Amino acid sequence: MTRPASANAKYIFTLAAVSVLILVLGSLFRPRPRSADQPQPSETDLARLTRLTERRSLETRAGYFAQLADDVATSVVRMPEAGASGVVWTTGTIATARLERRFPATTLLKMLGRDVRASGAIWAPHLPVVGLQAPDVAQLVPARRAVAPARSGDWLVAVWRTDQGRVFAPASFLDVAPVSCDERPSREMLSTLVFTRSMAGGGLFDIDGNLIGLILPCGERYAAIAPGQVDAMLSEAESFGSRLLARYGLVVGPMTDDEAEYFKEAAGLIVREVWIGFSGEAAGLRPGDIIVALNGEVVAGPDDLQPLVAQTEREPPVLSVRRDAARLEITIRADADTTVRETDRQTAAGLAWESPQKGFGIDAVLPGSRAAAAGIRPGDRLLRIGRAEPRSLDQMRRLLTTGRTAAFVEIERDGRRRGTLLKQAEP
């Protein structure tokens, strides 16, 4: 260091000033990070990103529903023979949909890789639900019921089983609506889903995994019916009338005063409906028949017919029936399946045709008319008036407008024959 200290200081000061200047100017004129230096997404990239994000969120949602479905699927079983799913209703019972006219006495349950045979089906041909006893299925968890009612917009998931496994469909709850399925008033859980046959017997669950509906046939379509309604139907299926219907296809009841006067018979039960394809029809019973005795015992009220539905009978029961003036002894066999099958159809020359229909189709019923009062509706077929089975329109008109004060008519509707008393018109 040979330079004088003052010169050094001067140099140093100048250098320091220059350095500060360089730093200040450099910072000011420093090129800002170009936008292109950053990965700047293009419009299409952004759109794609948005789509990916949305897709991801949808997948997450689907995953959530899949998890929910897995959780509730412990309460859903598959019944391959019945072609339906079923929901574990209470411990040891399963509720399912009745898709065929009859429900077999036993059916196979597929659950958790096990096949279990369920028996003791409780069903009736006028009810869409079937209750099954499911023995030895301790791992079947009864579905929880929702405590609070679902609100519009709530997420739901429908879960059912096919032969391939558990299937689910997310939905949004809309409303509870009164619905009439096969003339039966009920309550339907309306959602954004349209139910199909493959979903029958499945459950509709809320987001907490609570059951809010059982998917059942409702006329020509399928509907999720509120569990309370299903309970009511299941207990109805255990009633005497339902069991009689399930076994013999018969609806019987005490006669009204008008009917008693018309038939001139004070005691006995009148047959109101005979379901086609059931053993009652096969035995030859008709609507309007009056059951006066069973196995020789006089029948005064419905209780006297209890032996008919008792499980322990050995001999086929014999009914004493009054039809018009005659008294008939009719032997009736339970559970005789006479349903017409596809293979029984008449075929020839590659054609298949329906059996010719009897009676006359009713196009319209005037409101307030005596036919309407008797419950006859458009679409019914008129089979019989009193004793006569009309063959021509003239004959039918004559039978209905002249003659006696009232006429017991037999009509056919939805595969069942009904009898109803057509009162004489007011003069």
Added chain:
Amino acid sequence: MDQLTSLGLILLLALLAGHLVRFIRVPEVTGYILAGVALGPSLLGWLSEENLIAMSVFSEVALGLILFSVGSVFEFTLFGRIGRQVLLLTLAESTLAATVVTTGMLYFGQPWQVALLLGAIAIATAPASTLMVIRESNSAGPLTDTLLGIVAVNNLLCITAYSLVAATIELLAPAGAASSFLETFYRSGFLLLWQLVGSVALGFLVGLLLAGWSSQVTEGGEVLILLAGAILLCVGLSRLLDLSPLVASLAVGATMVNLAERSRHVFDALSATDPPFYAIFFVIAGAELDARLIPVMGALGVVYVLGRAGGKFAGARLAARRLGLSAEVQSYLGFALLAQAGLAVGLTLAVNSRFTGFAPVVSTVVLASVAIYEMVGPVSTRFALTRAGEVGLAKSAHDPFLPT
């Protein structure tokens, strides 16, 4: 692993490894690096990537301190004596290494951009491990002085060359939608000037502060606080202003050594307390080495490793002969220049963000070669110093090139 635990583990295992490698006459630095490799994600995995990221601040501070020490080679009287030969030697070895690597890359079918980038990166010689080996072996003598000078200058040269190459690539690239030629020129040119001139200016100012204040401070502990504060300030401001912490720290050291009346006690205080930093620095450097890259570096990696080594050997030898330096310097200078580490890795990161298209090749080749050079370099430097007979000649443990 928890940061403090891993830090303690690093220090103790580094010490252990340093002791162990002494038996096989390998520099402690290599022991630290090997400990890092063993602990790092590529082998044992005790140090996770998160640990390394969290501790990278230690690396930055340590590198700042190292370059501050290296910067003292620019002391006027010393550099006046050896400056010319250092510049010529550096130019020769750097140019030759860069040329050989670039030519080799072109020969092996790489695009000119990749070849030039790798050529520029090949110039750098690791200052940290070189300085540490010199310190550890108490070396002094013509080779030691020359070596330190070269290390200081060739890192500047490497930054310059890299900036020039990057600017050229950007200027010759098909004009992007948003940038004109002028804009690109401004950006690239500014970056070059800013990284050198701006960093030197910052380093000068911080050095001035340090020099002025250090004359008022005599107690060792206070000196250390002053020094740590200055270096942290320098590194932090460099990052803030997009300057080169390396050049700035070098400039702080250079300013300090020339202006402070009593610069010696600052450097003494530093060398008495900085070993833990350096141990951490080298263990982290080792842990960040990805030894798994070595088998996959392929022909390009071999070309880079051999080309760079060959260029440095030949360049140093030819220039030393031309300058009429001693036979020891002629024979062994090349060996001392092999280490390569931080700067090369840093430039690779820059390539990753600036030239994404060329990044995979450059990254693989450089990171794999660094893994080799980091392990071989210190051994080779030590070998050169030993063979040149300069080991143990320093009077004390202080930085050997300081004026006494």
